Amino acid sequence: MKPEVFHPLARLVHWLMAILIIGMLFIGVSMVGDLSPRHPLLVELHKATGLALLVLVIVRIGLRLTLPHPPLPADLPAFQRFAAGASHLLLYGLMLAMPLLGWAMLSAGGYPRPLQLPAIAPHDLQLYAVLRQAHGWAGYLLFATVLVHLGAALMHALVRRDGVLRSMWPGPVRRSE
Ligand code: HEM
Ligand code: HEM
Numbered sequence: 001m002k003p004e005v006f007h008p009l010a011r012l013v014h015w016l017m018a019i020l021i022i023g024m025l026f027i028g029v030s031m032v033g034d035l036s037p038r039h040p041l042l043v044e045l046h047k048a049t050g051l052a053l054l055v056l057v058i059v060r061i062g063l064r065l066t067l068p069h070p071p072l073p074a075d076l077p078a079f080q081r082f083a084a085g086a087s088h089l090l091l092y093g094l095m096l097a098m099p100l101l102g103w104a105m106l107s108a109g110g111y112p113r114p115l116q117l118p119a120i121a122p123h124d125l126q127l128y129a130v131l132r133q134a135h136g137w138a139g140y141l142l143f144a145t146v147l148v149h150l151g152a153a154l155m156h157a158l159v160r161r162d163g164v165l166r167s168m169w170p171g172p173v174r175r176s177e
Contacts, residue, residue, distance in 0.1 A: 054099035073162040094142040105131035
């Protein structure tokens, strides 16, 4: 039997990551071109949170592959079914790619890495420039995808009223009759 809602652990990780990722998008954007004395602190915060997100996304992918999860509503049109699957896959991909690109770009630029992590790319300034651009563009793509995801969640909650938002609700959920 498939559950009606996501496992409490899956919901906890979803909302913890959502808060951290939205924070990271804003910290990332406010760091660029900022020459004020708070810049080094923002960079350190961004790197440490990015590393925590890398660990969390790996745990989350493990949970997704092992825990049972609720099916989409049976009457959901094929196109929306496809859009849900594709956008979730894109979100997972970007959640994994962002910290890896961050780590790789610090490696290529020869910058210090949190916890003295090893380099995952050769020290090469041209490669650094490409990875820096890729980190920025992937960040904005993640931003856009999260906005579409938010719109879809609201559509399910307010227009279709089909229990999809309830399936990921952060608090306790009552069983439906
Ligand atoms: C989910 C994780 C992450 C998200 C959502 C994120 C997001 C962003 C965004 C939106 C920017 C601004 C891009 C631009 O305008 O060009 C940025 C810049 C940056 N990010 Fe990340 N990032 C993440 C992880 C990381 C990690 C793990 C590191 C390093 C270990 C990192 C290092 C940097 C650096 C060094 C910058 C450039 C700052 C500057 O130019 O002053 N990021 N990030
Ligand atoms: C950074 C922000 C967010 C990210 C990266 C994110 C990511 C994801 C991912 C990858 C899934 C798929 C779960 C799975 O099937 O394994 C999901 C599901 C879901 N999310 Fe988010 N989410 C974010 C924010 C939000 C917000 C703000 C809301 C609500 C307003 C929301 C509502 C939902 C709902 C209702 C589902 C369940 C969809 C289903 O049944 O397949 N998410 N989210």
